[in-house]
Amino acid sequence: MLPLNPTGVDQAYSPYSSISSRAGNPLLISPEKLLEHGWLKDLEPYQLPAQSQVDYERVNELKTQMLAKAYQKFQQSASIYWRKAFREFCQQESEWLDDYALFVVLKNYQQQKSWSEWPQPYKMRESGTLIAFACEHEAELTYEKWVQFIFFQQWRELRAYGNQQNVQFLGDLPFYPSYDSVDVWAxxxxxxxxxxxxxxxxxxxxxxxxxxxxxxxxxxxxxxxxxxxxxxxxxxxxxxxxxxxxxxxxxxxxxxxxxxxxxxxxxxxxxxxxxxxxxxxxxxxxxxxxxxxxxxxxxxxxxxxxxxxxxxxxxxxPGMRVLHFAFSDDMPRSVNIPHNHLPLSLVYTGTHDNNTTKGWFRQDLSPEEHRNLEKYVGGSLSEETIHFVMIRLAYASVAQTAILPLQDVLGLDEKARMNTPAGNSACWKWRLLPEQFTAVHEKQLRTWAEIYHRG
Structure with missing residues (x-):
């Protein structure tokens, strides 16, 4: 999974450039769950058409409206159980949550400027100034804490359900926090x-x-x-x-x-x-x-x-092995080529930073790499079948875990690429459409798992 931290327009909604290394992303909160608890009456005003490229700005606008409405209802009608759970969450998470809420509210009042551009007392965290601000804006701070409460409550439910189905969650921890983050400011x-x-x-x-x-x-x-x-x-x-x-x-x-x-x-x-x-x-x-x-x-x-x-x-x-990197001039010795894989490793066709396998074959593969790849698999290759070939190489590896980007399972081209390192604002936008993943794909994954003993 990509990181679950908050994303914003200033960093093109990259999950690797967040304002917090511990907070959850409000855009991932489930509207259906809010409706289920009675904190929303109708989801229709917040619906957007399903598209393969997400419109972050519009999603952010509607999600902000939706959460504000749900919080209002929570204040009016939440049960004793939910109010107690919220208080306990605020107490248990105060070490990071208090600074996070303060940072978000301050950014709102500073027109989303980086903390390095704030007035000196806020920038340098003068305690008297921050205490006075927190007292004056207690309601807004409580709202930001509630949004985090909802995120983590929903995520715990989702993870528990996944674990019951024998699904594990593999997360990702960015090494550096953003400069404009509560981590650096605090x-x-x-x-x-x-x-x-x-x-x-x-x-x-x-x-x-x-x-x-x-x-x-x-x-x-x-x-x-x-x-x-x-x-x-x-x-x-x-x-x-x-x-x-x-x-x-x-x-x-x-x-x-x-x-x-x-x-x-x-x-x-x-x-x-x-x-x-x-x-x-x-x-x-x-x-x-x-x-x-x-x-x-x-x-x-x-x-x-x-x-x-x-x-x-x-x-x-365990380390990582990426098949897209395996077929250059050092192919026989490459750590990424399947015959050199270690059992204590994870093999990927490509990661979120790579092109899709079909896009890689069409756009990125050099003539030498193309020749090496065909020599390795022992036959000619085409755009229509390249993702099947690479998936089979991954599943046949001795690496303990094989990971396939869903775009490769579906055989999608470069239009479905998730990220281009040092790239443009088109990154991080691909989304799976309803009904795009079918019973045919499910059967194919099951067959591969059985053939290569990954069941």
Whole structure:
């Protein structure tokens, strides 16, 4: 699953650029559940036609209206049980929830400007100013907390139902929070910021398969020395909170725990950065001490050195293998080619950052890769069948888990791509249409699972 945190227009609704690493996305709240509880009378005013590309702006507008109406009804008619549950949620989650609600309401009053552009008392978190603001806007803060209460209540129901059906939820944890986030605003001491809260260096990756200038992500880097002195408390709290949502958790950009790319804030691209050491094994040792066994997965893609593999293997974390990366000139030795897969790994045809398999075959595959792919499978290939071929390679792998993007199961082309790294605003918009996934697809998945003993 993609991250479930709040998304916004400023970051093109990317789930990897959220205002909070712990809050849930209000856009994912189920209207049907609100209707079921009697907090909405009619869903028709909030309905939009089903389309393969989501209209985030319109969805956000209607969902905001809907939630405000539901909250009004909740205040008027909620039972003692629900009122008590809400109070308990606010108490139990106060460590992150209070700051989150305050941040959201402040952004509303500051015309959605980044916290770095707020008036000095709010920007620098002067306690007297924040207390006065919270007292004056208590009703709005309570509403934001209620939205989070509803999200987490619904998600717990969904996860419990899924687990009853033997469905596990594999979540994704972005490595860096956004600069304009409550995480950075409320915890400036653990990030590389100057005395005025401005970033001194930013995150990114060097030139790679996706971008010849690298990717300048623009998030602030961690001060690992400060976090180490605090026994990595912020990180441990964050992972613990996310493990309430999922059965397993993928650590995005895992390589940064070994070493990360530091880009001076004034640079326009990521080319002129440098590798810096991450927290390494000590972080995971303390994580194990605090949380016990780790149901974690290492996203070990990109420019990976032996230090990353050693860190991954020391803690027996499954890595990732992506078939789209397997057929270049180093095919026989590639870690992504099926004959080199490890049992302790996950194999993907492609991830959310890749093109769909049909789009990859049409647009991205070089002539050499095309030839290598045909040599590997022992026959000619076509657009009509390429997704079947790649799915079979994934399912036949010794990797303990095979993951197929639904676009590949359906055989969709590049129009259904979810994300293009360092791409444009067309990202993150693909949605499955009603009735698009059929009994034919279900039967095919079942057949593959049986053939390759993945049942």
């Amino acid at each position: 915890n400036p001491e653990i990030f590389h910021l100057d005395e005025q809260g401005e970033m001194t260096c930013v995150a990114g990756v060097p030139p790679d398969y996706f971008n010849e200038e690298g990717q300048r992500w623009g998030m602030p880097l961690y001060r690992w020395d400060v976090l180490k002195a605090r026994q990595y408390d912020w990180w441990i709290d964050r992972i613990e909170k996310n493990m309430e949502l999922y059965d397993r958790l993928r650590l995005d950009h895992f390589r940064a725990f070994a070493s990360y790319w530091e880009v001076p804030a004034e640079e326009k691209t990521a080319k002129n950065g440098a590798w810096k050491p991450g927290p390494g094994a000590e972080f995971f040792q303390i994580l194990q001490e605090k949380l016990g066994s780790l149901s974690l997965i290492a996203e070990d893609l990109g420019d990976i050195g032996e230090d990353v593999y050693q860190l991954r293997d020391e803690f027996m974390l």
